[in-house]
Amino acid sequence: xxxxxxxxxxxxxxQLRRVLRQxxxxxxxxxxxxxxxxxxxxxxxxxxxxxxxxxxQSGMAPSGGGRPSALYQYRPDYRYAVLLYGHQxxxxxxxxxxxxxxxxxxxxxxxxxxxxxxxxxxxxxxxDVIGRFPETGLLAFGLPGxxxxxxxxxxxxEALIGPDFMxxxxxxxxxxxxxxxxxxxxxYGACRDDExxxxxxxxxxxxxxxxxxxxxxxQGKIYYGTSHCAGELAGLPIPVSWDSLDYGSAEExxxxxxxxxxxxxxxTAPETLIYYGDFFTEELQEQLRTYSERLLxxxxxxxLVFEENLEHDYEExxxxxxxxxxxxxxx
Numbered sequence: 001x002x003x004x005x006x007x008x009x010x011x012x013x014x015q016l017r018r019v020l021r022q023x024x025x026x027x028x029x030x031x032x033x034x035x036x037x038x039x040x041x042x043x044x045x046x047x048x049x050x051x052x053x054x055x056x057q058s059g060m061a062p063s064g065g066g067r068p069s070a071l072y073q074y075r076p077d078y079r080y081a082v083l084l085y086g087h088q089x090x091x092x093x094x095x096x097x098x099x100x101x102x103x104x105x106x107x108x109x110x111x112x113x114x115x116x117x118x119x120x121x122x123x124x125x126x127x128d129v130i131g132r133f134p135e136t137g138l139l140a141f142g143l144p145g146x147x148x149x150x151x152x153x154x155x156x157x158e159a160l161i162g163p164d165f166m167x168x169x170x171x172x173x174x175x176x177x178x179x180x181x182x183x184x185x186x187x188y189g190a191c192r193d194d195e196x197x198x199x200x201x202x203x204x205x206x207x208x209x210x211x212x213x214x215x216x217x218x219q220g221k222i223y224y225g226t227s228h229c230a231g232e233l234a235g236l237p238i239p240v241s242w243d244s245l246d247y248g249s250a251e252e253x254x255x256x257x258x259x260x261x262x263x264x265x266x267x268t269a270p271e272t273l274i275y276y277g278d279f280f281t282e283e284l285q286e287q288l289r290t291y292s293e294r295l296l297x298x299x300x301x302x303x304l305v306f307e308e309n310l311e312h313d314y315e316e317x318x319x320x321x322x323x324x325x326x327x328x329x330x331x
Contacts, residue, residue: 012037014331016045025058025073054078076101080133081322085142085314088207093117097125099133100319117157119165130173140178140322146228147179156210178325184222186310187215189317190274199271202264206277211242216268247279254287261292265302272303280306
């Protein structure tokens, strides 16, 4: 087969793969109609998919009096993405492990605390999960740091800074490895409906023992800034330094968060600003909402959301980012 023919076959496979994913299950004539490819081409491509296990015959279509046609569907367990994402919980490093299939269904999960985070810290848990799921096609990390060109440039876990972390796990598992900053993933996960995907959404995570970080999603895309430094709030001049801030003092916390609300309100003008933290009393929430409304003077409305349980948005964001990267790898 010549190079042009091979390229055409791969393009046709990509088209069939997408249609199978969208329609759930279909017959060969239905797939031909939806893709614009001939039934002969569909038959050839399906043979390849059936051999590799990427698609399966799922039954027979109801007969209208003639010979019934076989139904085919894409197999969601053909590949898995392994997610490992972490955050602070009661002053400790809590790591979540999740395995998701190609439809985003979580098929396995585990949580584990780590006293110390080094490059090799995740080998044991990942050896176990990837051994359980040999069809793993991609590994995705969600951690409080930044990666630029496979080099960890900023990280709350200083032992991970440098080129070793990404290279280590790529070489150990011979898999594509993606990395996303924790608050970027949370903010991206919050934008899961059509309206939010078209909006500008900012998220700020305050983990107490580390300085806060911010994520910004503009019309469904994470904004990283130069060298992925957008949202690194540690250097922002504030009334009370993050190192000495007493999170039990409503007055101190309010002054710092007023500044963050003003910065994001006037520089990015998001429809929604999400605060992730475990210290937001009802009184503090109301004070910040009142301040935001007075600050913006009716120019626009910025919806303030306070989220104590960050895991849901975090996992949703990591899942979406991992599956987008995995589908890209497969195609």
